[in-house]
Amino acid sequence: MAQLTYLEAIADALRTEMHKDERVFLLGEDISTYGGAFKLTKNFHEEFGRSRVLDCPISESAIVGAAIGAALNGMRPVAEMQFMDFVTCGFNQIVNVAATTAYRWGIGVPMVVRGPSGGGVGANPFHSRNSEAWFAHASGVKVVCPAFPADAKGLMTASIRDNNPVVFYEHKGLYRKIKEEVPEGEYIIPLGKARIVREGIHATIVSYGSAVHFALSAADELLKEGVSIEVIDIRTLVPFDQETVLASARKTSRVLIAHEASLTAGFGGEIAARIAEHAFEHLDAPIMRVAAYDSPTPFAPTLEKAVLPNSTKVMEATRKLLLY
Amino acid sequence: MNSNKPLDLSAKVPPIKPSKLLSNSRRIEMFTYMLQAREFDLAMQRLNRQGRAFGGVYSQTGNEASSVGSAYALGDKDVLFPMHRNIGGHFVFKQDLNTLMLAFLAREGSLMRGTDGTGHYADVKKRIYGNVSHLGAMIPVAAGFVLASKMRGESVVSMTYIGDGGAQTGEFHEGVNFASVQKLPLILIIENNQYAYSSPNSVEFACVKLSDRALGYGCFGVTIDGTDVELVYETCFKAAERARKGEGPSLIESITMRMRGHAEHDDFSYVSREELEYWKKRDPIDRYQKYLLTKKVLSLDEITSIRTKLIDDIRSAIDYAVDLPFPSGEEGFKNVFID
Numbered sequence: 001m002a003q004l005t006y007l008e009a010i011a012d013a014l015r016t017e018m019h020k021d022e023r024v025f026l027l028g029e030d031i032s033t034y035g036g037a038f039k040l041t042k043n044f045h046e047e048f049g050r051s052r053v054l055d056c057p058i059s060e061s062a063i064v065g066a067a068i069g070a071a072l073n074g075m076r077p078v079a080e081m082q083f084m085d086f087v088t089c090g091f092n093q094i095v096n097v098a099a100t101t102a103y104r105w106g107i108g109v110p111m112v113v114r115g116p117s118g119g120g121v122g123a124n125p126f127h128s129r130n131s132e133a134w135f136a137h138a139s140g141v142k143v144v145c146p147a148f149p150a151d152a153k154g155l156m157t158a159s160i161r162d163n164n165p166v167v168f169y170e171h172k173g174l175y176r177k178i179k180e181e182v183p184e185g186e187y188i189i190p191l192g193k194a195r196i197v198r199e200g201i202h203a204t205i206v207s208y209g210s211a212v213h214f215a216l217s218a219a220d221e222l223l224k225e226g227v228s229i230e231v232i233d234i235r236t237l238v239p240f241d242q243e244t245v246l247a248s249a250r251k252t253s254r255v256l257i258a259h260e261a262s263l264t265a266g267f268g269g270e271i272a273a274r275i276a277e278h279a280f281e282h283l284d285a286p287i288m289r290v291a292a293y294d295s296p297t298p299f300a301p302t303l304e305k306a307v308l309p310n311s312t313k314v315m316e317a318t319r320k321l322l323l324y
Numbered sequence: 325m326n327s328n329k330p331l332d333l334s335a336k337v338p339p340i341k342p343s344k345l346l347s348n349s350r351r352i353e354m355f356t357y358m359l360q361a362r363e364f365d366l367a368m369q370r371l372n373r374q375g376r377a378f379g380g381v382y383s384q385t386g387n388e389a390s391s392v393g394s395a396y397a398l399g400d401k402d403v404l405f406p407m408h409r410n411i412g413g414h415f416v417f418k419q420d421l422n423t424l425m426l427a428f429l430a431r432e433g434s435l436m437r438g439t440d441g442t443g444h445y446a447d448v449k450k451r452i453y454g455n456v457s458h459l460g461a462m463i464p465v466a467a468g469f470v471l472a473s474k475m476r477g478e479s480v481v482s483m484t485y486i487g488d489g490g491a492q493t494g495e496f497h498e499g500v501n502f503a504s505v506q507k508l509p510l511i512l513i514i515e516n517n518q519y520a521y522s523s524p525n526s527v528e529f530a531c532v533k534l535s536d537r538a539l540g541y542g543c544f545g546v547t548i549d550g551t552d553v554e555l556v557y558e559t560c561f562k563a564a565e566r567a568r569k570g571e572g573p574s575l576i577e578s579i580t581m582r583m584r585g586h587a588e589h590d591d592f593s594y595v596s597r598e599e600l601e602y603w604k605k606r607d608p609i610d611r612y613q614k615y616l617l618t619k620k621v622l623s624l625d626e627i628t629s630i631r632t633k634l635i636d637d638i639r640s641a642i643d644y645a646v647d648l649p650f651p652s653g654e655e656g657f658k659n660v661f662i663d
Contacts, residue, residue, distance in 0.1 A: 062464040062498035069468025102662045105446040164661045
């Protein structure tokens with residue numbers, strides 16, 4: 001086992017799969033010589049050649065569309081969006097072509113569209129978005145949002161090997177911020193399995209991506225006061241591991257949902273509805289949510305801090321939940 | 325040809341430009357596919373009037389030379405990404421009538437299980453990959469298909485289609501540019517059939533010819549008479565040769581006319597009688613029939629007998645398909661994802 005950052009773990013998954021399976025190749029903007037905007041694919045072209053680390057024009061529709069075409073023809077492409085914000089420009093390809101192909105044709109589109117998402121890094125409304133819920137609503141696309149390096153590696157491996165289109169949301173704020181032991185070589189975590197990151201009894205925080213870390217630090221603080229919080233990282237929005245979430249809701253009877261994406265029509269709404277529908281009589285408090293304010297993600301640090309969720313906001317909401 | 329200026333209504337119909345690449349037996353084969361496309365079209369129109377075909381029925385009448393001549397230029401490893409008015413290409417790629425009729429009528433056993441209709445199906449064994457309604461979207465996909473072939477060192481040409489309307493989408497631009505940069509063996513036929521739904525060319529673009537765009541992409545481009553099947557064939561054959569040599573994509577604007585409304589519900593009132601008359605004189609089947617008769621490749625009796633057989637076969641396919649039930653509603657819950 002090696003200590004890897006979140007970014008290194010994703011690169012490790014890509015490299016391992018590319019060595020194992022010659023059908024796997026990368027395409028995107030500035031990924032070859034330059035190594036990608038975040039250097040995630042640094043030196044990949046030397047290891048695999050430029051045709052498997054393909055620099056593309058600034059054309060997200062062409063990048064995703066070409067990935068779909070290659071996937072239909074026996075390859076397993078991994079398309080990079082330089083920032084996940086730019087997936088909007090390839091949206092039609094994902095939701096109308098990739099997402100409908102299995103349903104209409106019975107043919108898989110084994111393609112991954114991956115890239116850095118999320119705020120908290122002083123970017124702007126166009127380099128900070130958390131748009132995962134859009135694809136959860138598309139029907140036919142798997143949606144992955146890892147929070148930890150080892151999970152990121154294992155889930156990326158599973159995504160590449162999946163026969164369906166996967167959108168893989170990496171959190172740019174986590175890229176170099178966290179490091180942990182990551183298994184070497186082939187490592188796979190199946191899609192659709194939530195992880196109980198911390199066991200607890202007084203309340204549950206259900207989250208994914210950066211918000212898992214907010215939840216954990218809130219749980220740390222509350223533990224000092226003798227309050228034990230269960231933290232669940234759902235890891236994938238589609239497929240959604242409803243059972244793990246429901247079991248925890250039934251156990252603690254109090255649920256807070258936290259995600260960095262904005263509140264309205266965010267995936268938290270779906271999680272809340274599932275709990276309300278299937279575990280209502282087990283609840284001692286209304287299901288609560290912490291999410292970004294319903295606005296674009298602003299640029300200045302003061303505004304961004306105000307708008308986005310963080311550990312303090314999650315902790316305050318958890319206290320409210322516990323006191324209800 | 326100039327694709328974006330008023331028609332000279334008095335212009336004479338030019339003679340067919342015979343291709344030196346075609347034997348008479350292959351001429352007959354192409355002509356048969358054209359007739360088959362026309363008869364299939366007429367049958368679908370009737371089924372629609374009878375209320376037995378639901379959803380949109382998009383006539384391809386007027387497009388037979390463009391669709392058949394282009395697909396006929398491909399080899400047996402090449403792939404076709406047809407549009408909704410390219411039924412002729414399905415026949416060239418040996419699709420059988422029962423399979424097609426099941427797909428169009430969405431009956432039990434259809435390739436798409438009732439999840440989608442018209443010509444949107446894919447049949448991998450026949451190397452046919454249908455489109456989605458967002459026209460332009462399949463251009464990058466068709467490019468990516470042969471990007472994969474190229475990576476594996478396989479010689480495969482990909483042919484796809486777009487209209488005078490769809491050529492104005494962003495995906496057209498991104499797809500053609502990407503294919504040009506990568507020098508992919510892609511042939512894109514722009515079927516300029518004069519109307520994008522009700523919108524004439526003057527609403528859609530301002531350039532003289534749509535193939536002029538090739539200069540901007542750095543690929544080959546040409547505008548041709550899309551009602552002359554031999555010209556279409558020869559142009560596409562040469563494009564495929566260039567593609568195989570690694571010379572990159574071709575943008576072929578094929579000038580035709582959509583002889584009916586966008587779909588059968590459309591009264592077509594926006595097209596003048598004079599304009600329709602002009603194009604009726606250029607009916608691709610009439611033009612080619614006249615040529616084949618003059619050159620004594622076929623006699624009128626032979627043509628009648630070919631046509632009768634085609635009509636009988638289409639009737640049998642309709643009889644086979646219309647009595648079948650629709651797929652079970654349960655199919656709607658399957659295959660959103662596959663294993």
